[in-house]
Amino acid sequence: MFNPTYIADIQHLETQESMSADLTGAEITVRCLQEEGVEHIFGYPGGAVLFLYDELFKQDKVRHILVRHEQAAVHAADGYARSSNKVGVALVTSGPGVTNAVTGIATAYMDSIPLVIISGQVPTHAIGLDAFQEVDTVGITRPCVKHNFLVKDVAELAVTIKKAFYIASTGRPGPVLVDIPKDVSQQKTKFVYPERVTMRSYNPNIRGHAGQIKKAVQLILEARRPMIYTGGGVILSDAASRLTELVRLLRFPCTNTLMGLGGYPATDRQFVGMLGMHGTYEANMAMQHCDVLVAVGARFDDRVIGNPKHFYNPDRKIIHIDIDPSSISKRVKVDVPIVGNVPDVLDELIKLLELRKEKPDQSALDAWWAQIDSWRERDCLRYDRTSAIIKPQMVVETLYKVTNGDAFITSDVGQHQMWAAQFYKFDLPRRWINSGGLGTMGFGLPSAMGVQMANPGAHVACITGEASIQMCIQELSTCKQYHLPLKIINLNNRYMGMVRQWQEFFHGNRYAESYMDALPDFVKLAESYGHVGMRIEQPGDVEAALQEAFKLKGRLVFMDFVTDQTENVFPMVPGGKGLSEMILV
Amino acid sequence: MRHIISLLMENEAGALSRVAGLFSSRGYNIESLTVAATEDSTLSRMTLVTTGSDDVIEQITKQLNKLIEVVKVVDLSEGNHIERELMLIKVRAVDHDREEIKRMADIFRGRIIDVTDKSYTIELTGTGSKLDAFIEAMNHTTILETVRTGASGIGRGERILKV
Ligand SMILES: Cc1cc2nc3c(=O)[nH]c(=O)nc-3n(C[C@H](O)[C@H](O)[C@H](O)COP(=O)(O)OP(=O)(O)OC[C@H]3O[C@@H](n4cnc5c(N)ncnc54)[C@H](O)[C@@H]3O)c2cc1C
Ligand SMILES: Cc1ncc(C[n+]2csc(CCOP(=O)(O)OP(=O)(O)O)c2C)c(N)n1
Numbered sequence A: 001m002f003n004p005t006y007i008a009d010i011q012h013l014e015t016q017e018s019m020s021a022d023l024t025g026a027e028i029t030v031r032c033l034q035e036e037g038v039e040h041i042f043g044y045p046g047g048a049v050l051f052l053y054d055e056l057f058k059q060d061k062v063r064h065i066l067v068r069h070e071q072a073a074v075h076a077a078d079g080y081a082r083s084s085n086k087v088g089v090a091l092v093t094s095g096p097g098v099t100n101a102v103t104g105i106a107t108a109y110m111d112s113i114p115l116v117i118i119s120g121q122v123p124t125h126a127i128g129l130d131a132f133q134e135v136d137t138v139g140i141t142r143p144c145v146k147h148n149f150l151v152k153d154v155a156e157l158a159v160t161i162k163k164a165f166y167i168a169s170t171g172r173p174g175p176v177l178v179d180i181p182k183d184v185s186q187q188k189t190k191f192v193y194p195e196r197v198t199m200r201s202y203n204p205n206i207r208g209h210a211g212q213i214k215k216a217v218q219l220i221l222e223a224r225r226p227m228i229y230t231g232g233g234v235i236l237s238d239a240a241s242r243l244t245e246l247v248r249l250l251r252f253p254c255t256n257t258l259m260g261l262g263g264y265p266a267t268d269r270q271f272v273g274m275l276g277m278h279g280t281y282e283a284n285m286a287m288q289h290c291d292v293l294v295a296v297g298a299r300f301d302d303r304v305i306g307n308p309k310h311f312y313n314p315d316r317k318i319i320h321i322d323i324d325p326s327s328i329s330k331r332v333k334v335d336v337p338i339v340g341n342v343p344d345v346l347d348e349l350i351k352l353l354e355l356r357k358e359k360p361d362q363s364a365l366d367a368w369w370a371q372i373d374s375w376r377e378r379d380c381l382r383y384d385r386t387s388a389i390i391k392p393q394m395v396v397e398t399l400y401k402v403t404n405g406d407a408f409i410t411s412d413v414g415q416h417q418m419w420a421a422q423f424y425k426f427d428l429p430r431r432w433i434n435s436g437g438l439g440t441m442g443f444g445l446p447s448a449m450g451v452q453m454a455n456p457g458a459h460v461a462c463i464t465g466e467a468s469i470q471m472c473i474q475e476l477s478t479c480k481q482y483h484l485p486l487k488i489i490n491l492n493n494r495y496m497g498m499v500r501q502w503q504e505f506f507h508g509n510r511y512a513e514s515y516m517d518a519l520p521d522f523v524k525l526a527e528s529y530g531h532v533g534m535r536i537e538q539p540g541d542v543e544a545a546l547q548e549a550f551k552l553k554g555r556l557v558f559m560d561f562v563t564d565q566t567e568n569v570f571p572m573v574p575g576g577k578g579l580s581e582m583i584l585v
Numbered sequence B: 001m002r003h004i005i006s007l008l009m010e011n012e013a014g015a016l017s018r019v020a021g022l023f024s025s026r027g028y029n030i031e032s033l034t035v036a037a038t039e040d041s042t043l044s045r046m047t048l049v050t051t052g053s054d055d056v057i058e059q060i061t062k063q064l065n066k067l068i069e070v071v072k073v074v075d076l077s078e079g080n081h082i083e084r085e086l087m088l089i090k091v092r093a094v095d096h097d098r099e100e101i102k103r104m105a106d107i108f109r110g111r112i113i114d115v116t117d118k119s120y121t122i123e124l125t126g127t128g129s130k131l132d133a134f135i136e137a138m139n140h141t142t143i144l145e146t147v148r149t150g151a152s153g154i155g156r157g158e159r160i161l162k163v
C-alpha cells in the first residue's frame, strides 16, 4: 500500500483517537453486526476495508470466513441465508472487490434472498476523482439490490446498518448494500444501536385484505378442478407447515416451482412434482387445465408458465397471494389478488375454511384426481435404468437413497440442476439451494460452504457439472481451511449439457462451443487442494462410492461421475410454447 | 395512453437516479420528469409523464411504490387534475416582427422577460399543448432557443397528495 492518502488517513485517525472515547466507524460496524447476532461473515480484504478487518481481528463474536473470490463470498452468505433464514453477510473491498461481488448480489436479488453486503469505498474526499480502486458502487449495484446506501457521515452509520438488516429481511426479502468510505470507517462518534427503525416510505403489507381472502375461500369451495401452485415465497416465509396443513385439509393437488421445492413434502401423494419448463407432465397438465388456481408466493415466471398467451384459459380463476404487489398481475392477470405475508394469509384462509365447514364438491375432486393419475401414468421422468453408462438421474436417485433424503443439496446451473430438482425428493424446506432466477453457474460450491457453516454436522452435497464447477473451483481452498466436509457430485458429461441440449433440439445438432475440452483430472485437482477425489465410471459402483464418501465424515470428497453425454432433460416446454406443449421422453 | 404520475419521495441524494434507473432498466417511456423539494424539505415531489397500456402503467406505479425512498404515488390522470408547464423561449425579434411577436405573446398570456434590440425572451406557462401551440404559431426561423420544464401536476379540489 504505497498510497499517500492511506498514510495521511492513519495520522488523522491517531489525532482523533486522543480526543475522545467515541467509537470509530469500523468499530461501530462490527458492533452493529454483533448486535444483529451475526455469527459468520464471508469476505475478502483490501485497502478500503482495512480498518474494518482490524476491528474484526480484535474480537471473536463475529467469525470471518476468508473466501478466494468475492463472488464466492456473496454466494456463501446467500447459501447461509437460504438454509437458515438468517440474514447472510458479506464484506468486500472497493473497486474490483465490488465488481467481483456483483454476480453474487444479482443472484440473491433475483431469488429474493436477504443479504447485507458491506463494501469499502475510497475516502469521501476522493470520491469522483477516479481514485485508485474507485467504482460507483451504489450506481453499479442499484439495479440488482433491494436497496443500497452510501454512508458519508459516521453519525449515520449505525442507523444505516440497522435499516439495511431491516429492509433485507422484511417484506419481499433481498440484498442490501452498505458502502462505507474509508475515512468514515476511521471517524469517531458515539455508538448507539437503535433497537428498531421505522421508515415512512417502507411499510410492507403483512395481513391480506379480509374481503379478498373471503372471495378466495368462496372460489376454493366452488372449485371442481383445483390446483395449488407454490413458490419461493413459501420457503422464504417459513410457511411450509401451514401450506401442508391447507393442502391436506382441501385434498387438492400441489405443485412447486424450482424455488418452492420442499414447501410441500415431495413424497406425499398430493404432490404432483415440479412444474414449468422441466416440470412433470402431470403438474403442467393440471396447471393448464385447472379451474381454480391458488398461487402462493410464486411469480408466474416465464420458465414456469411459458408463453402467457398459451397459458391463458378463460375457464380458470386465479387467486394470487404475494407480499410484493408488483409480482401480482405482472405476467398473468389474476382474479383475486391478495397482498400479504404467506403464513398470515394462509392462517386466515384455514381459519375461514374451517369456520365454513363446507367442502368443495368431493366427487368432482375424485374425478380430477383420476385425471391427474392418468397423466401420472405417462411416467414422464422415466429413463433407462439398465444403461451400461452412468445415467445422471440414477446418481441423484442413489444420492437420495444414501442420504435418506435428508441432505442439504446445492446445485449449479444446467442439466444436472434439473435432474437434482426432479430426482431428489425434498420433504423439507430450505434443503434445496439453487440459483433459479439468474441461473448463475458457479453458485453451487460457494453456496454449499455457506450451508455447511449454517448447519454444522449436516450432510451437504453440491450437485454440479464439469463446466459449472470450474467457475468457482478456487473455493476448494476455502473448504480446506475451514474443514468443510462437502460432498461434490460432479455429473461429468464433458459438455455444457444444457447448452448442448438446446443445440440438439433447436440448432440442428451444431454443438458450437459447448464441448468441454481440456478438462482437468478432478481427482488430482481435489487431492492437490488436500481433499479426497474419486472417479466413478461404472453404474455398479455408484452406490458404494457414495456410501464411502459419506462415511468420510470430516473430509470433502470430490466425486467425478462419468455420465452419459447424450442424456437430455425431459419433459421440456420449448421457449415461447404453452405448458401442454411439452417434449416428452 | 398518456399518464401523469405524481410522487413524494425522501429528499435524498440518489433517489432521483433510482426513479430514472427504474424507467430505463424496465424499458418504460418517460416523456418528462420534474422534481424539487416541497415545503417540507425532507420530501421531494416529482411529476412524471409517461405513456403505456393499462398493464404497463399498473406495473409502473407498483414498481415506483416499491422503491424504498418513495413515500407515495398517485396517478393524477385517474381523476381531475391541473397540469402546468413553464417554457422560456428566445426568438429573433427585429423590425416589424417585434410588434407581431409581442402581440402573439399577449394572446398566449406570455410575458417578455428579456429584451435586446435583436431578440425577445418570452415566459409562458400552460399545458403542454398550449406551449406546443405557441411554438407552432411562431415563425420557426425566428426561434433561437426553447427551454421547457416538463409538466407539473396537482389534483383538483380536495384531492391532496401529502404524507
Ligand atoms: C436452467 C433453469 C431451468 C429452470 N427451469 C424451471 C422449471 O422448469 N420450473 C420452474 O419452476 N422454474 C425453473 N427455473 C427457475 C425460474 O427461472 C425461476 O427462478 C423460478 O421459477 C421462480 O420461482 P418462484 O415463482 O417460486 O419465484 P421466486 O423467485 O422464488 O419469488 C418468490 C415470490 O414470492 C414472493 N414472496 C416472497 N416472500 C414472501 C412472503 N413472505 N409472503 C408472500 N410472498 C412472498 C415474492 O414477492 C416473489 O413474487 C429454471 C431455472 C434455470 C436456471
Ligand atoms: C455464468 C453463466 N454463464 C453461462 C450460462 C449459460 N449456461 C447455462 S447451463 C450451461 C452449461 C452448464 O454446463 P455444466 O455445468 O457442465 O452442466 P450440465 O448442463 O452439463 O449438467 C451454460 C453455459 C450460465 N447459466 N451462467
Ligand SMILES: [Mg+2]
Binding pocket: A414, A465, A466, A467, A491, A492, A493, A494, A495, A496, A497
Ligand atoms: Mg456438463
